[in-house]
Amino acid sequence: MLRTHLIVQTARDRGYAKVMMGESLTRVAIKLLTNLSLGRGAFLAVDTGFTDQRHGDVMVVRPMRDYTAKEIAFYNHFFSIPTVIVPPLFTKHREKPSIHQLVERFLLGLQEEFPSTISTVYRTGEKLSPEPAKASSESQRCLLCLCGLDTDGEEELALEPTLILEEPAAGVESKAAYIPLLCYSCRLTFKELGPLDTLPPYVRAEGQRRIRRAEMEHDQENQESSKS
Template structure:
């Protein structure tokens, strides 16, 4: 797979993301084999290992987390590769742009507060995946790695493809499931295990005595209908039992996916990418699109009845900025929200509403759904909130020359008292 794609070059530093599961453990073993002197096609890159401790998000005790880390460290030390054990709290509650402080119980409580603020298991799993990716990329950048190897198998990618479609990530399927994911520009994610099914990996590990460590996650012991991801996994695995070509058929479909050509300056403009998943923004579309139709439908469904100022054709004109929390946010120069945000508690005019709207305007469609399921946006990691504020400040600077100051605004003659 590496020889066919030719994206990793001799002497390049490559970070192996190992979770302890069968697929990533098999990937680590095959890298060891490829770097050995007796390998017929010797690999020539410099490997490193990273493990993300997610026990704080899944409710594991500190003793359980230490026990799992100790098991993995014994495996990592046997490889003689440089490895990094990183806790999810480090990413979520320390500034990734500066020096991180040691993990404390307060950090763990803050992380648990973040996931407690997410109402659905689907959004929790999506948020966990996003934070994990951020931390892996941050470690790769700070340690000088230019490539990251993920242990996604063919079976896992088939499940990911269908679940991502359900989550509204259709625009980024090619990068989410392909061999190479170059969306981050300076660090490229590769998936060398994507040709192997989970069954093949299990046989390989058994034949060559490859150790793996089971670590409970958010979806451990969850019901089949607990989340979209869990339901999709149950559907695909059960279908695969009766129809053995299911996974391979879905996988072959993923190989045919390609990302539409983007403007040349997209990679140099962070504002053109989602704040969380860093995929190309799929919300800035033409007037007559499925996305706009979805927003109009949701706006109409949230209305409790025609109000005194309601007239047909003006409530949700195609292309107009949505006023509800589900769509693209729109606020006036003074920061007042246009319209009323309707939620479980009815209309709300809290001070947090302008911030919510501004944050959603920086997200893709799927990440907006995740944020919509959160009850406390201030629980998000500080670096995400800081980046959102930086982008908003940049947007204000770009349009500052077109805004009127107070003196000029008062000099404009009023018509009919307006």
């Protein structure tokens, strides 16, 4: 998600209204199962759809999502199109470095035995609706992924283990204050995040604005209750 923020912000700085991503059908199918594993089931249609307009002034499109990685590779080979291959980053645990690579190996392994596996996963994702990702107001959007918050009501009970309970040192901004501004999946990502300085400046500024607004509303409610 932070990578997407970086790309969108670069597009804003250069005055671009659209960003084309190179995700193939194979990558979209892998992303579908990966995001489902990471608790982003409600936002699959937005994360993998042809158009993504949640960033407002910059639209993200995926024009290559109807072509498999093999088809794209053959096309580049036959038409002598230069290809840049960036090797992935590996951790010390080579067998299971991440959920993404674990899902990728699982799907590609099934694809060898059952050639319709990836296309079936892709077609299933095509039937999903983007409605669950929409928010009724700006304050109901996740601070990181900009989708509607999925943490209301009874779901809060299941989210209790994801909360960050550390007390901040004097003069240090609290990470726990940002938790209510995030959806379930982004809370899990946020727990693994380092200092708040690693957030994009505009994301952090928006978070601080929402936190101050929530504090003002809370103080106002306390004053009204004390008067009554």
